[in-house]
Amino acid sequence: MALTNETIKDRLIAKFGEQLSHFEEPYGLLTFEAPRDLNLKVMQFLFDDQELRFQFLTDLTAVHYPDQQGRELAVVYHLHNLTDNIRLRFKVFTPSEKPDVFTATQLYSSANWMERETYDFYGVNFVGHPNLKRILNVDEMEYFPMRKEFPLEDQTRIDKDDAMFGR
């Protein structure tokens, strides 16, 4: 019997109950939200379960929602079951004052560089990561450029007149 979104959802609710919320299926992709402290437990369950077998981490990134007080940063995990070719996505939210999220590197080796990238651009502190330092930007950079409070443009320039650029 092929694995369906319904089955996955039922198994997750049976295991974690009310703690998982916001179940959606945009474009057929099962999506839900988990509490921040539970991200590893959810992933471990999805990884180990004989039926679910989500053993491939496709993507890991973050989203910044500056308007959501206390849950500004969302860390998004995309998991893939290669056997049944089915994907799911789940998010954990964290406040930007203390953006601590447990690292997934023990479970998925590919999370290493993706967490470094997420740290590089959003400043999410992955607790337990073996080598959490910048990966793409210059080491001297002092801020997290994809957070919305920082302007996209390079701030070192003095020769650009804002009015000429529609700002």
Place this chain on the structure above:
Amino acid sequence: MARPVRFNIHPIQADIKDNISLANMPEGYTGEGFFASRLSDVVGLARKNSIWPMPFATSCCGIEFMAVMASHYDLARFGAERLAFSPRQCDLLMVMGTIAKKMGPIVKQVYLQMAEPRWVLAMGACASSGGIFDTYSVLQGIDQVIPVDVYVPGCPPRPEAVIDGFMRIQDLVGQESVRRRNSEQYKGLLQSYGIQ
């Protein structure tokens, strides 16, 4: 109607003088069996017609530069026949394309490895000013890390523009005083980039 086929039945005989461009003699006194001129003019004449460029191509300007080097535009006509891929042998650093901030130290390293006298040509909007990439990750012009002699604008510049920029480099090379690199002004310029 089909175009008639044309045959080149009256070819012009090749004349070797058409294929060699002779440089003008520098100013000086000439007499029977001697010619006296300034050393800097002679050195400049020799240097400007045998510039070895070091291509530092990172993106689309590099593709345009390939056209400059190829037979249509043929930078070899200007004595820049020999592209060297070791900076230690080169006179002219041609930076072509977007230089990300992470690439900045590498451009500087290549510049430092070149022996004096050395010149720098920034080709295209990105190398000159960051271009459209007004963003946190891109160096806003290579003149933030190394001194630049000639900027060639364009996105990317036409090969003619590159040749024009190259000829301006030739003018600079030809007119440079032998002592310029020892001057206080030049040392101050390098000092401002943190280069000894």
